[in-house]
Amino acid sequence: MWVRGEKAGLGPFSEDLVEQYWRWEQDPGVLVGYGRQTPDSLNNRREGFQHQARGTDDQLRFTVYDITTTPPTPVGTTAVLIDHHVRTGEFVIQLGPEHRGKGLGGDATRLTLDYAFHITALRCVYLSVLSPNTRAIAAYERAGFRIIGEKRNSGYWLGQPANETLMDAVPEDFTGLSAVRQLVDPAQ
Numbered sequence: 001m002w003v004r005g006e007k008a009g010l011g012p013f014s015e016d017l018v019e020q021y022w023r024w025e026q027d028p029g030v031l032v033g034y035g036r037q038t039p040d041s042l043n044n045r046r047e048g049f050q051h052q053a054r055g056t057d058d059q060l061r062f063t064v065y066d067i068t069t070t071p072p073t074p075v076g077t078t079a080v081l082i083d084h085h086v087r088t089g090e091f092v093i094q095l096g097p098e099h100r101g102k103g104l105g106g107d108a109t110r111l112t113l114d115y116a117f118h119i120t121a122l123r124c125v126y127l128s129v130l131s132p133n134t135r136a137i138a139a140y141e142r143a144g145f146r147i148i149g150e151k152r153n154s155g156y157w158l159g160q161p162a163n164e165t166l167m168d169a170v171p172e173d174f175t176g177l178s179a180v181r182q183l184v185d186p187a188q
Helices: 015-025 028-034 042-054 104-118 134-143 179-184
Strands: 008-012 059-066 073-083 088-095 124-130 146-157 160-169
Touching: 008 104, 015 028, 015 042, 015 073, 015 088, 028 088, 028 124, 059 088, 059 104, 073 104, 088 104, 104 124, 104 134, 104 179, 124 134, 124 146, 134 146, 134 160
Parallel strands: 088 124
Antiparallel strands: 008 059, 059 073, 073 088, 124 160, 146 160
């Protein structure tokens, strides 16, 4: 485990967990939330993992663990897809359906932002979320993202055209304790 919060911890993206990642990605809630209309094959996911593992300079990828269990349980993933030219990145998260609503996603989001700002030195992390997904928008706001706009009719939610809410977070707005800073300099 690289960094720990109150409920969640972030560890390495692992080939040993590819089948679990695939199961989470096939959940109807994840498919609708990502705006995908089709499931993926396990073989395709394995190939995708190999591509993601090779591209580590352009991405942060973490397995999210529930650290309130013994041993810690893998519950999802977070990622930041990095544009090094402008020091920004796009945030993505997924949690298994049985792990949602417990505060793990918010904790993992804050930890990912903490890492992105204090280790990777990104200037802005952004995301887009389908506007009908109000629970996700509220969770992103609690984790430190702000709404910055909307793209109209740019996605689908349960088969209907939907807007996307655009959100971002910047280091200046990242308040509270930094788990990363505590790891590097516990005296702070």
